Amino acid sequence: MPSKKDKIFEMDLYKPVQKYFTQQGYEVYGEVNHCDLAAVKGEDLIVVEMKLRLNVELLIQATKRQRFADSVYIAIPKPKQSLFSKKWRDICHLIRRLELGLILVSFQRNNVKLDIPFSPASFDRLKSMKLNKKRRANILTEIKGRNGDYNVGGSNKTKIMTAYKENCIHIATCLDCFGPLSPKSLREMGTGDKTLSILNKNYYGWFDKIKRGTYTISNIGKSEIQEYPEVADYYYKLKRDEGQI
Template identity: 55%
Template sequence: MKKEANKKIMETDLYEPIYNYLISQGYIVHSEVKNCDITAIKGKELVVIEMKLRFNVTLLMQAVQRQKAADSVYVAILKPKGGAFSKGWDDMCHLLKRLELGLITVSFNGKKPMMEIVFHPMEYKRKKNNNIRKAIIREINGRYMDYNIGGSTRRKLMTAYRENSIHIACCLEKFGQLSPKQLKELGTGEKTQSILSKNFYGWFNRVSVGKYELQESAKEALKNYHELAEHYRKQIKNIDISEFNSKA
């Protein structure tokens, strides 16, 4: 079944190549049985395939419903341009595997449609990514409060890095020029030297080897984080600067 270049592909066009493959594997195939797009039986095995041109939530819901009755359930979609390199492909495959669903793709680029079983349904064995887990926990531990709103986009988020920078800025604001060692003794943490050296926000100025001061622009920036800045100002309010003057 060769598709004309400018002819729109319909969901029903996916049926024939899938049907032909299942027949070649010895299945008895029927379509639209009890709302199932394709059913295939071999012996006591019942396979159900749900079709959509594109991967979407409706397809997932239909496929998961079919798992109540079928031994194996696949979703079949039109193969996206770029295949495994297309946007969202890895996330889609991960979700399908997590739901123990198989994936079939159909393409119409050649002389005849090509059907591919990308993977079969299989039991999902959950694996934790310890690196990502540790990174999340580090970020949580590095924040004083939750200043963000879940679901936010297109706005500056409060990260542990930004909060750490605000802490350093408040110390320099109060005490003037300080070394990374002095700042760490004030509780600014192990990343102090890196934050000062990279100066990502442009808040700090190195006045000499191992000495930093606060830029005027940072004093304005702190006004945008008033609540958090006040928290750190209170922390250092009663510290005597003379204790640090002799420390490099």
Template identity: 55%
Template sequence: MEIRKFSETDLWKPVRDFFVDKGYTVRSEVKDCDIVAIKDEELIIIELKKNLSVELLSQAVKRQKSADLVYIAVPKPKKLIGNSKWKDICHLIRRLELGLILVSFKGNNGIIEIPINPTPFDRWKSINMGKRKRENIIKEAKSRYEDFNVGGSKGKKLVTAYRENALFIACCLERFGELSPKKLRELGADERKTTSILRENHYEWFSNVKRGVYIISDKGREALKEYKELSDYYYQKIDDAFKGKVKQIEEK
């Protein structure tokens, strides 16, 4: 997070003055708490830090054992707000039921912004908001034939359901030569996606030799070598499960 060079003490006055203006009695450095604000029986604890960190979040969560509300106050970042990383951080803060105070300066005047208030987190609302993503995850997982990726790996091409389907088609074309989408489906290619995979030819693995008939391209053959484990699996699957259909297709 790229921010101006602040010390935690620079944040103290604007935050203190904000809560004083709201009618709270404010005291600083009370029992290891940076700032406490009290009004009637309500106790608020505010932790000041130069940047957001796991340590800060952990410290703030511990304060929830004693306080009614807990805020974390940090300098307002210049570039992070609005991007996906910032949204993820804000989601985590809401999930932990913490408040977020952003402090910036115009001259010597401190400016306080509170994008997140410490309110109870509605997990079911969050789940409903992510319903489409949940459905897509389940659909993708169920659409894959086997688990050919290594969890936690980076910088490698992932074997997605789409890539699996394309590789299966490539295996069929390499095994039997020219085939139509209909014949590929008879061999076990995806009922709904085969035609679009061939037509879009996203990986350039196929060549259209005549209307409605395809062969494997040189790039397709290279892909079969690159994904040898998966292509061998498909070859075996074709030979074992579709012997009768293979004979019929070869005779046509």
């Protein structure tokens, strides 16, 4: 049995996994037709694929075994990263989504500990969507709030155009064209129900409150909306087409 300081090999995973399934009443065999471990009890066939690291190759290998096995597990050494981290939760979601089971083997000084966070089970996609209906609603609301595709998918460290920012630009262009306005007047121009909230919050510093119920565009606003020419031009053109300017 390897200690914490010893180098671990894939074959070191075999004995603890074999012992576990043997205790569950299975007959266990290693290296059966390219399967790392095969366990059988009656007509139930379980296959376990073992690797030192969880990678795409292991997942592909395991899903291929699903063509003929009743259940398939992947077995890896227990990772050093926190099992409560977002990254690890996402990894576990992927494994569950593939309907695989997960076995973690921890090599300690005097013994080997085996943990099975979850066994193979059918993935209920409809149930998953119901649990995430709020996220779906947020995406659809965000799309509805945009009037064009101003972002490039996969962009990194670039300014992203959101529905909120576009709404701010819409308000700023109205104030730039017509001067000081009330939230009611802005809403009548189509700036939406969040107009008052946006003006009060003034997240980007684009607006100045000149008196109660009346706002104007700030110098910062005049300068910064020019950084989004496509969106600003869309709203300026919209006002010209509607005969407002």
